[in-house]
Amino acid sequence: MTTEHGEPATTPSQTVGPFFALPDGLPWPDGPEIVGPETDGAFLLRGRLLDGAGETIPDGLIEMWQADEHGRFDHPDDPRGPSASIRGFGRCPTDSDGQFWFRTVRPGALPTPEGEWEAPHIDVTVLARGMLDRVVTRIYFPDEEANATDPVLSTVDQQRRDTLIAVAEDGGFRFDIRLQGADETVFFAV
Template sequence: MTTEHGGPATTPSQTVGPFFALPGGLPWPDGPEVVGPDTEDAFLLRGRLLDGAGEPVPDGLVEMWQADEHGRFAHPDDPRGSSTSARGFGRCATGSDGEFWFRTVRPGALPTPEGEWEAPHIDVTVLARGLLDRVVTRIYFPDEEEANAADPVLSTVDQQRRGTLIAGVEDGAFRFDIRLQGTGETVFFAV
């Protein structure tokens, strides 16, 4: 196709898909239930996915994975093996208000190959319109000040931006909003 001046025509702008709120969009059988509601010490983690203007992203997908309470993963690459029945994985599509939630348990600290310890945290992947690739971040807990201060990953983040990785407490649950761009943008990691 060419324009009246003989040059190539541009294609109209399009929002990058896929759109996860549509039926059949990357289903996960247990959805956001990483552990069952009767699991001892289970808690809710709630948040909103927001764009650069602070508006909700209603068609995003938030995944989380984590170690169990003893710092072990339910995955064959962890030679220590998980000591609980927790799957350590959940997936939640965002609602019309950008809200997502997970029911989970607090993970334990993780040993590093260098002999250090990572503070208890939850790993998060976000997929949404306009993103050509996933973005990855972490959620740390607000009452783990000493462990957070010694965490070898968190300590690489500029002091002014570390707060974007620490959950808050709201109505008996943890709260973690994810800002994709702009003022207060959540820190994302290259993986």
């Protein structure tokens, strides 16, 4: 494409579609309830989903999966046997203020194939408007000594590790997810 004077013309920018809309089948009634309120050690993990300008994202979907308090997953392929205590998976759409929440328990440490141990953490997937693919991150706990030797966390630049650490608050923890910007949450290629 050229202008009437023969110079190259810029084509108008467009947002790539399809646009993200939360399909009815993604959330379900127990979505954010990874464990029930009567479960020993249950707490609320709350947060907000933010864009690069710090504005909340009201139409995102946060998905979490985790091991139980003994470091076992509710999956038949877990070599230590499947967890019998928790489902270990939840989904929560963000509300009009970009907020999400999960009721869960603190997971146990996980063995790696190399014989190391990963610190207790929760895996997170984020889906939202303007994203062509999901992004994946982790939530670590602030008072966990094993964070210092976690093989994944130790690969993250020291100055950015705090974007992966939840903040303790009354009755649970807070973990805000920033998709871009100066305080962008660290995301992992999976």
